[in-house]
Amino acid sequence: MKRTLVILLRNPLSLIGVILVALVVLSAIFADFIAPFPEHRGSVVDFVNFNKAPNATNIMGTDLVGRDLFSRIIYAFRISLVLGVVVLAIATPIGTLVGLFAGYVGGKTEFILMRLTDVFLSIPPLVLAIAMMGVLEPTLMNAMLAVTAMWWPWYARLVYNIARSEREEGYVLAAEVIGASTPHIALREILPNCLPAILTKMTLDMGFVIIIASSLSFLGLGVQPPTPDLGSMVAEGARYLPDSWWLTVFPGLAILIAVFGFNLVGDALREILGADQ
Amino acid sequence: MTPVLRLLARRLGISLIVLVGVSMLIFGIARVIPGDPARIALGPNATAEQVDALRESLHLNEAIPVQYGYFVKDLLRGDLGTSLYTNRPVTQDIAQFLPATLELVLFAGILMVGIGLPLGIWSARYRGRWPDHVIRLVSLLGVSAPSFVWAVILMLLFAFFLPIFPIAGRISDIYEIERVTGFLLIDTLLAGNLAAFRDAFWHIVLPAFALAVSGIGQAARLTRANMVETYDKPYIEMAQAYGFRARRIARKYAFKPSLIPSLTIIGLDFAAMLGNAFLVEAVFAWPGLSRYGVAVILRKDLNAIIGTVLIISATFLIVNLIVDLLIAFLNPRIRYSQRGSS
Amino acid sequence: MRDVLRIEDLVLKFRGYTGVTEVLHGISLNIRAGERVALVGESGSGKSVTARIVLGQLQELRSAQVQGGLYFEEQDLNRLSRRQWHALRGTHMSMIFQDPTSSLNPVFTIGVQFTEVLRRRDPKLSKEAAAKRAGELLNSVSIHDHARVLNAYPFQLSGGMNQRVAIAMALANHPSLLIADEPGTALDVTVQAQTLHLMHDLVERTGTAVLFISHNLGVVREFADRIYVIYRGRIVEQGPTQAVFENPRHAYTRALMAAVPRITGGGVPEIQDMDGAFFDPLEVHGEDRP
Numbered sequence: 001m002k003r004t005l006v007i008l009l010r011n012p013l014s015l016i017g018v019i020l021v022a023l024v025v026l027s028a029i030f031a032d033f034i035a036p037f038p039e040h041r042g043s044v045v046d047f048v049n050f051n052k053a054p055n056a057t058n059i060m061g062t063d064l065v066g067r068d069l070f071s072r073i074i075y076a077f078r079i080s081l082v083l084g085v086v087v088l089a090i091a092t093p094i095g096t097l098v099g100l101f102a103g104y105v106g107g108k109t110e111f112i113l114m115r116l117t118d119v120f121l122s123i124p125p126l127v128l129a130i131a132m133m134g135v136l137e138p139t140l141m142n143a144m145l146a147v148t149a150m151w152w153p154w155y156a157r158l159v160y161n162i163a164r165s166e167r168e169e170g171y172v173l174a175a176e177v178i179g180a181s182t183p184h185i186a187l188r189e190i191l192p193n194c195l196p197a198i199l200t201k202m203t204l205d206m207g208f209v210i211i212i213a214s215s216l217s218f219l220g221l222g223v224q225p226p227t228p229d230l231g232s233m234v235a236e237g238a239r240y241l242p243d244s245w246w247l248t249v250f251p252g253l254a255i256l257i258a259v260f261g262f263n264l265v266g267d268a269l270r271e272i273l274g275a276d277q
Numbered sequence: 278m279t280p281v282l283r284l285l286a287r288r289l290g291i292s293l294i295v296l297v298g299v300s301m302l303i304f305g306i307a308r309v310i311p312g313d314p315a316r317i318a319l320g321p322n323a324t325a326e327q328v329d330a331l332r333e334s335l336h337l338n339e340a341i342p343v344q345y346g347y348f349v350k351d352l353l354r355g356d357l358g359t360s361l362y363t364n365r366p367v368t369q370d371i372a373q374f375l376p377a378t379l380e381l382v383l384f385a386g387i388l389m390v391g392i393g394l395p396l397g398i399w400s401a402r403y404r405g406r407w408p409d410h411v412i413r414l415v416s417l418l419g420v421s422a423p424s425f426v427w428a429v430i431l432m433l434l435f436a437f438f439l440p441i442f443p444i445a446g447r448i449s450d451i452y453e454i455e456r457v458t459g460f461l462l463i464d465t466l467l468a469g470n471l472a473a474f475r476d477a478f479w480h481i482v483l484p485a486f487a488l489a490v491s492g493i494g495q496a497a498r499l500t501r502a503n504m505v506e507t508y509d510k511p512y513i514e515m516a517q518a519y520g521f522r523a524r525r526i527a528r529k530y531a532f533k534p535s536l537i538p539s540l541t542i543i544g545l546d547f548a549a550m551l552g553n554a555f556l557v558e559a560v561f562a563w564p565g566l567s568r569y570g571v572a573v574i575l576r577k578d579l580n581a582i583i584g585t586v587l588i589i590s591a592t593f594l595i596v597n598l599i600v601d602l603l604i605a606f607l608n609p610r611i612r613y614s615q616r617g618s619s
Numbered sequence: 620m621r622d623v624l625r626i627e628d629l630v631l632k633f634r635g636y637t638g639v640t641e642v643l644h645g646i647s648l649n650i651r652a653g654e655r656v657a658l659v660g661e662s663g664s665g666k667s668v669t670a671r672i673v674l675g676q677l678q679e680l681r682s683a684q685v686q687g688g689l690y691f692e693e694q695d696l697n698r699l700s701r702r703q704w705h706a707l708r709g710t711h712m713s714m715i716f717q718d719p720t721s722s723l724n725p726v727f728t729i730g731v732q733f734t735e736v737l738r739r740r741d742p743k744l745s746k747e748a749a750a751k752r753a754g755e756l757l758n759s760v761s762i763h764d765h766a767r768v769l770n771a772y773p774f775q776l777s778g779g780m781n782q783r784v785a786i787a788m789a790l791a792n793h794p795s796l797l798i799a800d801e802p803g804t805a806l807d808v809t810v811q812a813q814t815l816h817l818m819h820d821l822v823e824r825t826g827t828a829v830l831f832i833s834h835n836l837g838v839v840r841e842f843a844d845r846i847y848v849i850y851r852g853r854i855v856e857q858g859p860t861q862a863v864f865e866n867p868r869h870a871y872t873r874a875l876m877a878a879v880p881r882i883t884g885g886g887v888p889e890i891q892d893m894d895g896a897f898f899d900p901l902e903v904h905g906e907d908r909p
Contacts, residue, residue, distance in 0.1 A: 013414075118291070119298035122597075123590045126552030131586045134574030135306055211423045215556055218425050219571055231423075238429055238560060242437035249433070252426040260421040267417065405681075511722040518674055518716075519788075520708030520739055533726050609726060609772040 004272050008265070017264025024258045028077040035071035043226035051244055061246035064236070069246060072228040073254045079229055080258065083144055084209040088202050091148045095155025096191070096198060102156070103163025104172075104186045114160060120153040126215055133221035143222040147212055151205070158201060162194045196273040204266035207259035214255055230255050281605050281612060288601050292594045299590045300583075304348060307579045308341050317577045318361045348583075357587070358580035362573050367584035370569060375588065376459025377447060378554050378565035384462075384485040386547045389492035393543075394536075396493070397500025401535075402527040404505050412497060419494025424553045428487035428560035435483060442483045445562035449476050484561040488553055492546045499542055503535035510534075537608045544600030548593040623796050623828040624673065625649040627688030631668055631852075634682045642668060643852045645687070652795065653826040655819075657843035657860075659833055659875070665852040666832045670798045673830070674712065675704040692795060709739040712796040713789045715818075718805035719781035723773035729784055730769035733791070740792040756787040760817055779810040786818050790825060797822060800832045815842060836876060840864055848872045850897055858904025866904075870896030 008014045027034050035041070036057075046066030054061045060069040102113035120128070132146035163186075166172060175185050214231030216222035223229040230251045237247025307314075315331040316323070332338055336347045351358065357367035393416075400412040436444045447461055448454070452473040454464050462481070465474035507513060508531055516530050517523075558567035566585060573581035605611040631643040643665045650656045658666050671677040675696065678685050689696040692711065696704060716722035724732055733756075734749040744752070754765035760783040762768055773781055782803055789797055802818065803811035819842060822829050833839050839846060839860070846863045848856040848871065856869040867873045874897070 115291075115294060115298065118295050119302055122295045122299055122594055123303075123586065124549050124552035124593050126549070126555065127586060127589050130552070130555060130570070130574065131303060131582060132306060134582050135577065135579075207421060215423045215425065215553075218423070218556060219559065221571075221574065231425075234425060234429060235559075238425075241429070242433055245433060248429045252422065252429055255426055256418070256422040260418060263417055263421050511716055511718060512724040515714070515716055515722040516724070516735075517676060518708060518714040519736055520705050520710065521735060530724055530727070534724065537726070607726065609728075610774060613772070613775065 004269070007272050008268055011268060014264055014268030017261050017268065020257055020261025021265055024077050024261060025081065027074050028081050031074045031078055035068075035074045037068040037071040040067035040071045041075040041226075041228055051240075051247075053244075054246055060250040061244075063233075063247060064240070064244075069233075069250055072233065073230070073251060076228040076230045076233065076251070076254065077258065079140070079223055079227060080210045080213060080255075083140070083147070083213045084206045086144050087147045087151055087209050087213075088205060090144075091151035092155050092198065092202060095152035095157075096159045096194070098152070099156040099159030099161075100163050100186050100191060100194070103160040104167055104190055105182065106167070113156070117153040117156045117160075120150065121157065123150075125150050126212060129212060129216055130219065130221060133216055138221050138224055140223050140227070143213060143216055146216070147209060150212075151209070154205075155198065155201070158197060159194050162197060163190050166190045166193055200266060200270045200273055203262060203269050207262035207266070210255065210259050210262075281602070284605050284611065285598075285602060288598055292598060296587075296591060296594060300349070300352070300587055301345065303583050303586045303590075304345055305341070307583055308344065313337075314577075314579050318579075352587075357584035360573065360578055360581040360584075362576050362578040362581060367581050370581065371566065371584060371588050372459075374564070374566040374569045377461075377563060378551070378558070378567065379592075380460045380462060381481065381485055381488060381557070381563060381565060382547075382550045382554055384481050385489040385492065385550055388485055388489040389496050389547065389550075390543070392489070393493040393496025394500050394532075396497035397504065398527050398532055400497060400501040401504035401508065401531070402523065404501075404508070409501075413501070416494035416497040416501075420491045420498070422491070423556060424488050424491060425556035425560055427490040428484065428557045431483050431487050432560060443480050447477060447480050447564060448473065449480075452476060484557050484563055487560070488550055488557045491553075492550060495546050496539070496543050499539045500532075500535065503539050504531050507531045507535045533607065537604055540600055540604050540607070544597055547600075548596045551589050551592060621652060621693065622649045622690065623652050623654075623692060624830065625688070625690040626669070626673070627690075629669070629672065629685070629687035629689070631665070631672065631677070631686075632684040634684065639684075641852065646847075646849065646852070646854050648847050648854065648857070650796065650828050650830055653822075653828055654845065655822065655829040655831060655843045656845045656847065657831040657833060657839040658847050658849055659836060659839055660849035661834055661875075664849045666834075666849055667800055669849075670714070670800050670830065670832055673796075673798065674708055674714065675701070709736060709794075710792050711794055712798065713792065713794040715785050715789045715797065715799045715802045717801040717803075718778075719785040719803070720773050720776075720778050720805075722785065723781055725773055728770055728772055729776070733769065733784075733788060736788045736791055752791075753787075756791050757784070759790075759821060760784070760787045762787075778806045779814060782806060782810070782814040783817065786814065786821065790821055790827060793825065794827060796828050796830065798830045798832070801834070802831075804833075804835075811838075836864075848875065853898075854901055855897070855899070856902040856904075858902075862904040868902040868904075870899060872902075 008018060031041075032038050044065070044067055046062070048066065049058070049062050050066035051064050052058055052062040052066075058068045058070065060073065063069055063072070098113050098117065102110045102117075123131075128150040129146040132149060133142065136142040136146065167190075172185060172189055175189050180189070213222060214229070214234075217229045217231035218235045220232070220235065222231060225232060233251035234248050234255075237244060237251070240247055313328070313332070315328045315335060315337055319327055319331060336344050339347075355368060357371075359365065360367050360370055363370055396412050396416065400409045400416075403409045432444065435441050443449070448465075452465075452470065454461065454468055454470065454473055457464050457467050461477040462474065465471075465477050504527075513526060513531055516526050521530065554563075554565060555567035555570060557563065558565045559571070566589070569581070570585045573585065626649070627647050628645045629643055629647070630641065630645050632639050632641045646665070646669065648656070648658070658669065660666050668677060672685055673689065673691070673696075677683045679701075691707065699707075723729065730750060730753065733753040734744070734746060737749045737752055738744050750765075750769060753769060757763075757765050757768060762780070762783055768776065768780070768784065776784070799818070803814050806814070815838065821827075831839065831843055843860050846856075846858065846860050847854050848863070848869065850871045856863060856867065856872045863872065864876075867876055
């Protein structure tokens with residue numbers, strides 16, 4: 001663990017990643033202190049200062065109703081991160097359990113669970129979420145639900161592949177010989193071997209969840225205004241290109257920076273933990 | 278039966294099972310939602326009798342499995358019901374909008390493979406040196422933003438600031454092209470109208486590239502990773518010991534064995550563009566399935582939602598099937614093995 | 620007789636995170652035309668890196684520092700451009716690897732790979748001519764169903780078959796030096812013996828000099844005219860095979876020989892007890908150097 005951290009901080013690229021992630025996470029946590037106009041996270045209207053290009057007071061300009069874009073982006077990080085953490089916190093255990101038991105138990109359980117997984121994996125990721133949001137009310141809760149529903153199968157696949165190969169390993173056979181129970185072998189013997197791969201995937205997925213969630217709100221199917229969300233900010237601003245370019249460029253770059261940070265860290269972790277999948 | 282045919286049959290069977298599963302899933306989602314589909318369809322001003330009549334004709338009073346039975350029966354006749362948004366058969370709507378989306382996705386797929394794979398090969402050949410560092414950084418950036426962000430950035434740079442490409446649409450209004458395949462790049466050629474072809478081509482470049490950016494990054498990263506692993510294999514050492522040219526080793530002897538494990542994921546990424554097309558079409562006002570899809574979703578037009586998702590999933594499965602065949606074709610172990618490998 | 624290969628005071632260092640590690644501490648050896656010379660030692664003693672240095676492959680690694688004289692057919696390899704050195708590979712010098720099956724590319728047929736090797740010498744060789752030539756070469760390693768073998772992928776052939784193919788490829792362009800790095804160690808003992816016999820006969824007939832790298836003294840005794848024993852990056856004993864075997868002088872050579880009889884076949888001799896005498900100076904048997 002300590003070794004991992006040292007390597008992470010020594011490589012210039014992963015160091016940049018750690019810094020970007022730290023910036024995004026810290027600004028999300030301390031948004032109330034960092035944002036110059038905290039009240040602009042809600043439905044404030046300031047028609048005197050609307051649609052202003054970046055200037056000394058509003059370093060990223062203001063939106064169409066005069067709210068400070070920089071403040072809103074910082075609060076939008078908060079929404080993205082909460083969404084990412086919740087989705088992964090639910091999807092990972094579900095996917096892991098499904099994959100673990102399908103891979104270890106085999107037989108009918110394997111067939112049914114993995115075909116079920118295949119069904120979910122056979123709908124292009126975004127389309128499933130779009131379809132679900134189509135029939136659900138567009139709220140933050142439902143967006144999390146929709147993204148979680150499309151996310152767990154990827155973990156099921158990942159863990160299933162590892163579990164299936166571990167099934168034949170000596171230590172598993174040894175545990176079977178001494179009469180260990182199925183849950184014991186799956187959770188205590190096989191699961192620890194899947195953890196590095198799961199951890200790496202979670203780091204990389206943090207970025208992907210942010211991408212998918214912002215895509216949903218970009219289409220108007222996710223978090224609703226006035227809650228600040230990077231995707232819907234880009235969508236709103238896109239109508240005013242190219243004159244009010246800051247409306248789209250800054251939220252767009254904010255997504256890029258956050259996801260890039262998580263990807264850099266995830267890539268470095270993958271190399272260190274050697275969990276190439 | 279040859280191994281490839283056997284594999285094809287097996288995959289086709291699994292795809293069918295999966296497709297049935299997808300239809301049940303999406304049908305289930307559409308039926309368990311709160312609210313009465315008939316009431317939603319007719320709007321708040323409809324009378325109770327009208328709603329009842331519609332419920333009856335949509336079989337909404339039956340149990341859900343029975344409803345599903347009716348749905349499958351209609352589906353097998355090629356009937357996906359009527360869109361409540363356009364008042365036309367869903368199949369007709371899809372037939373109208375799907376080609377534009379497919380054309381965009383195929384074009385983007387060509388860009389993804391045509392740019393992503395060479396970048397990956399290059400990166401692996403110069404692993405640890407500066408071309409590698411640059412390519413890795415660029416491809417990581419590529420996968421780090423949703424395609425609508427790339428769409429907006431590209432549009433701003435290459436349609437507004439440097440007005441090289443048109444801002445939106447598939448083709449300029451001045452051209453009247455007879456619709457044969459629905460693919461404008463093909464239809465313009467069939468019509469023998471080169472100016473129109475040029476115009477359509479110019480229109481598709483930016484949206485396709487925006488759609489392809491993350492796929493290019495993903496393909497480059499994957500190709501690099503698999504090739505770096507291949508470079509450690511004894512047969513590459515042997516090729517080097519025998520003095521094969523570095524470029525030839527990269528493009529042939531290291532690339533082909535690495536491509537086989539990459540292909541499945543590249544296929545998935547390609548298919549994922551069917552979803553991301555929704556985002557790019559919105560930015561470039563591309564008249565494809567996405568605008569239709571978002572419109573019917575916002576109107577809770579259930580038949581159209583089910584139809585759209587089903588068609589996209591079927592396309593997705595077909596792409597995967599083609600990828601599997603490609604892998605079988607490239608990998609002699611599958612071609613000559615006695616049982617299809619999974 | 621002239622030397623095909625002469626190595627003088629070769630030093631190899633690797634730069635790593637922890638600093639510089641010296642792997643070869645100044646080894647010298649020579650191989651005369653048509654001679655079969657074995658370099659014997661445990662794994663990690665520096666045998667294989669020596670082969671990579673002769674081919675010029677290790678020099679392409681940025682972390683490796685190579686010093687010392689390298690002469691091939693009377694030309695100073697260090698003075699050649701990278702391109703010129705590269706041009707020698709596969710034509711004037713070639714190599715056989717430990718595991719024939721994994722050293723052949725799994726997704727190309729034997730025929731495709733054979734053609735590529737033949738084109739090293741004759742870039743304009745047509746496919747048909749290459750197939751014909753490959754057929755003749757396969758004949759010389761006692762493979763007679765050429766068409767089947769050339770159309771096969773490596774995984775469709777047995778290990779022994781692949782080894783024959785590898786030998787035929789290695790000698791295809793009439794190299795003056797063949798480097799054999801633990802050839803056939805991955806095969807089972809009888810197959811290994813068969814293919815070594817075949818290789819022995821062929822190089823004798825073609826007059827190809829061989830640098831035979833091995834840990835297996837039993838195999839070396841059968842194959843080599845002369846032996847160099849290498850221990851931790853230093854040559855500790857050298858001389859004609861018979862002389863070394865009959866009268867091993869260096870403590871390490873004696874330990875290595877004592878370890879052999881207990882291991883039948885391809886096992887790696889493990890010499891557990893480190894002995895101060897292993898670092899004794901080089902022992903040279905008479906008649907070795909002119």
